[in-house]
Amino acid sequence: xxxxxxxxxxxxxxxxxxxACAGCGFPIFLKQVLGSTSDPIVVVSATGCLEVTSTIFxxxxxxxxxxHNAFENSAxxxxxxxGAWQSLKKQGKYDKNVKFLALGGDGGTYDIGLQSLSGAMxxxxxxxxxxYNNEAYMNTGVQRSGATQFGQHTTTSPxxxxxxxxxQGSKNLTEIMVAHDLPYVAQTTIxxxxxxxxxxxxAWAITGPKFVNVYSPCxxxxxYHMSQTVKMSKMAVETNLWPLYEVENGVYxxxxxxxxxxxxxxxxxxxxxxRFKHLMKGDDKSKAIIAQIQKTIDERYAHLxxxxxATNPAAK
Amino acid sequence: MEKTIVARTGNEAMAEAMRQINPxxxxxxxxxxxxxxxxxxxxxxxxxxxxxxxxxVESEHSAMSACVGSxxxxxxxxxxxxxxxxxYMHEILFIAASxxxxxxxxxxxxxxxxxxxxxxxxSDTMAERDSGWIQIFSENSQEAYDNMIQAIRIAExxxxxxxAMVTTDGFIISHGMERLETYxxxxxxxxxxxxxxxxxxxxxxxxxxxxxxxxxxxYLEHKKAQHEAMKNAxxxxxxxxxxxGKVFGKEYGFFEEYKTSDADYVLVCxxxxxxxxxxxxxxxxxxxxxxxxxxxxMFRPFPAEELAAALKKCKGIVxxxxxxxxxxxxxxxxxxxxxxxxxxxxxxxxxxxxYGLGGREIYIEDIKNVFRNISKDTKGSNEVKYLxxxxx
Ligand SMILES: Cc1ncc(C[n+]2csc(CCOP(=O)(O)OP(=O)(O)O)c2C)c(N)n1
Ligand code: SF4
Ligand SMILES: [Mg+2]
Numbered sequence: 001x002x003x004x005x006x007x008x009x010x011x012x013x014x015x016x017x018x019x020a021c022a023g024c025g026f027p028i029f030l031k032q033v034l035g036s037t038s039d040p041i042v043v044v045s046a047t048g049c050l051e052v053t054s055t056i057f058x059x060x061x062x063x064x065x066x067x068h069n070a071f072e073n074s075a076x077x078x079x080x081x082x083g084a085w086q087s088l089k090k091q092g093k094y095d096k097n098v099k100f101l102a103l104g105g106d107g108g109t110y111d112i113g114l115q116s117l118s119g120a121m122x123x124x125x126x127x128x129x130x131x132y133n134n135e136a137y138m139n140t141g142v143q144r145s146g147a148t149q150f151g152q153h154t155t156t157s158p159x160x161x162x163x164x165x166x167x168q169g170s171k172n173l174t175e176i177m178v179a180h181d182l183p184y185v186a187q188t189t190i191x192x193x194x195x196x197x198x199x200x201x202x203a204w205a206i207t208g209p210k211f212v213n214v215y216s217p218c219x220x221x222x223x224y225h226m227s228q229t230v231k232m233s234k235m236a237v238e239t240n241l242w243p244l245y246e247v248e249n250g251v252y253x254x255x256x257x258x259x260x261x262x263x264x265x266x267x268x269x270x271x272x273x274x275r276f277k278h279l280m281k282g283d284d285k286s287k288a289i290i291a292q293i294q295k296t297i298d299e300r301y302a303h304l305x306x307x308x309x310a311t312n313p314a315a316k
Numbered sequence: 317m318e319k320t321i322v323a324r325t326g327n328e329a330m331a332e333a334m335r336q337i338n339p340x341x342x343x344x345x346x347x348x349x350x351x352x353x354x355x356x357x358x359x360x361x362x363x364x365x366x367x368x369x370x371x372x373v374e375s376e377h378s379a380m381s382a383c384v385g386s387x388x389x390x391x392x393x394x395x396x397x398x399x400x401x402x403x404y405m406h407e408i409l410f411i412a413a414s415x416x417x418x419x420x421x422x423x424x425x426x427x428x429x430x431x432x433x434x435x436x437x438x439s440d441t442m443a444e445r446d447s448g449w450i451q452i453f454s455e456n457s458q459e460a461y462d463n464m465i466q467a468i469r470i471a472e473x474x475x476x477x478x479x480a481m482v483t484t485d486g487f488i489i490s491h492g493m494e495r496l497e498t499y500x501x502x503x504x505x506x507x508x509x510x511x512x513x514x515x516x517x518x519x520x521x522x523x524x525x526x527x528x529x530x531x532x533x534x535y536l537e538h539k540k541a542q543h544e545a546m547k548n549a550x551x552x553x554x555x556x557x558x559x560x561g562k563v564f565g566k567e568y569g570f571f572e573e574y575k576t577s578d579a580d581y582v583l584v585c586x587x588x589x590x591x592x593x594x595x596x597x598x599x600x601x602x603x604x605x606x607x608x609x610x611x612x613x614m615f616r617p618f619p620a621e622e623l624a625a626a627l628k629k630c631k632g633i634v635x636x637x638x639x640x641x642x643x644x645x646x647x648x649x650x651x652x653x654x655x656x657x658x659x660x661x662x663x664x665x666x667x668x669x670x671y672g673l674g675g676r677e678i679y680i681e682d683i684k685n686v687f688r689n690i691s692k693d694t695k696g697s698n699e700v701k702y703l704x705x706x707x708x
Binding site for chain 1: 340343367368369371372373374375377381382383384386387388389391393407408411517518520523525526527528529530531534
């Protein structure tokens with residue numbers, strides 16, 4: 001497994017000069033995913049912060065082939081490249097070993113690109129899809145998405161006088177992807193370097209469709225100091241808001257064991273960020289919202305424990 | 317060259333052209349009346365008659381998205397669709413053109429919803445007329461077959477490098493059985509040549525970034541380059557149409573003129589209605605009305621100067637539009653023709669009819685009547701009329 005020192009030695013495919021905010025989460029996971037294989041990678045990205053900050057013409061932060069098509073079709077576009085590769089290889093017109101990576105934000109993945117993703121995975125293309133989840137449409141100015149948390153303030157689910165943030169919970173996309181019977185599905189986050197690189201290495205070694213959901217903090221969208229990105233990532237894991245786990249051919253493994261009696265209360269994570277500030281007034285309404293977030297977290301974690309027990313009794 | 321004479325529907329003819337073209341990748345999704353093209357082609361794939369990787373996507377949006385990925389990866393790429401499928405691709409059609417990817421599509425013209433309808437009109441193709449795709453219309457199965465083969469060459473020519481759609485009229489051509497002359501596989505293969513992609517994201521020695529965000533400082537230049545490529549497409553279409561004539565015996569241009577040399581009245585239309593018009597012209601000429609036809613083959617780029625020149629001598633013009641622009645002024649074809657005539661300094665009496673929407677039949681008698689009307693009207697009319705409308 002590549003530690004940060006080792007991956008620093010791999011020639012970088014995504015380089016400096018991009019215009020992501022200082023402290024942005026996605027350049028970190030890009031280093032993790034791109035550095036976890038020595039094979040060449042062709043990258044496709046959906047429209048979103050990652051794409052617009054890395055390809056402002058005539059500049060590019062990509063030292064590996066990169067294609068952006070539109071917002072909702074990263075997976076379908078990547079499936080076309082992979083399909084071309086399969087065809088050209090079979091006909092003897094191309095002989096190189098290449099890996100394919102499709103990227104999308106939570107908006108481009110949970111919402112508008114879900115069909116495209118589902119189709120590409122169902123067709124079993126040999127590609128990895130990585131969603132970088134920052135829990136809102138950041139590129140267009142922090143609007144709510146299917147990944148946005150219950151009660152979270154965004155510009156389209158504002159903390160108002162009558163309604164306090166988003167009135168629905170977050171979609172459990174990772175489980176939707178598990179239901180596609182993929183050889184590999186995982187959740188990880190930028191703050192757990194080894195967890196992330198181990199999963200990416202494992203995924204890259206598998207032929208077929210793979211999906212990894214990466215929790216990726218966003219400085220202005222969440223409202224925290226840029227020095228705190230890794231802490232945000234870790235707190236999401238320690239509170240079980242973002243459990244780390246993987247599912248290999250249906251077999252669940254929780255890679256960061258954090259049973260309910262050990263996990264931190266979610267409030268400790270929420271209180272660090274402006275997007276949940278309106279819930280910190282101590283009034284009954286806010287308390288009820290926090291309790292609801294907590295309830296979902298604990299239910300989802302309990303479900304994971306059950307699934308691990310059922311599919312992987314040897315897991316420790 | 318030995319030609320094979322067979323009976324084929326338009327869909328079969330287009331699928332046959334695709335078999336001979338043998339693209340590296342095809343990504344498509346079913347929709348009436350184009351479905352059959354991909355069904356036939358799927359059999360070619362599964363019978364091992366082509367090398368194509370058929371990507372059976374979950375929507376037309378993904379079909380065009382996958383085509384963009386595939387073409388950018390250096391693969392010769394084709395698809396087929398119709399109506400809702402074509403307009404569902406809308407967003408990505410513009411991207412394919414701006415990325416200069418020579419994807420070739422069979423588009424079987426069908427009315428757009430709503431109301432939902434499955435029959436022929438040109439509203440789908442016309443809705444995409446500003447997408448940056450080359451658009452070539454066909455009158456019958458033979459033209460559909462010939463146009464598919466030429467479209468590959470036109471789209472892929474280096475100074476063009478643009479996607480192209482070849483259209484047929486839904487059901488009328490797509491499901492109508494006609495005589496078709498096919499050419500030997502080897503001759504078609506030789507004519508289209510090896511694919512040499514404009515760029516390739518699978519080229520690892522020269523990693524490129526495709527689909528960058530291009531802002532105020534370069535967007536205009538980007539579009540101008542596309543504009544120039546469209547101009548080049550005009551030349552390419554003529555060159556390749558001529559070469560096709562030399563090799564296969566039938567030359568193609570921007571439009572076909574039928575009995576226009578001495579015609580007082582010229583009707584302009586697209587697609588299968590040209591056949592009906594030719595029959596009407598024969599009958600009217602017996603009555604002493606000297607009339608002729610211009611059948612536009614290439615709608616994008618639009619042959620404005622050439623059409624104006626061809627319409628210069630006549631006394632009156634009829635334009636038949638098989639789609640609505642809903643501007644209350646003129647249908648899409650008439651709008652273009654009026655602009656072309658204005659630029660050429662030509663003012664002529666003109667009648668514009670919207671007809672055939674949703675597959676409404678058009679008869680020889682209808683066409684004879686529109687010729688009779690223009691022959692009696694020395695002033696023309698700015699009113700858009702509906703042809704074949706039921707009396708209230
Ligand atoms: C079809 C379409 N609808 C809307 C947009 C506008 N748009 C561009 S990026 C974006 C949000 C991206 O959000 P996400 O996928 O979460 O990525 P992030 O910016 O948060 O990294 C939106 C709404 C678009 N480009 N295309
Ligand atoms: S807005 Fe958020 S996601 Fe976008 S570049 Fe800045 S930190 Fe990254
Ligand atoms: Mg986002």
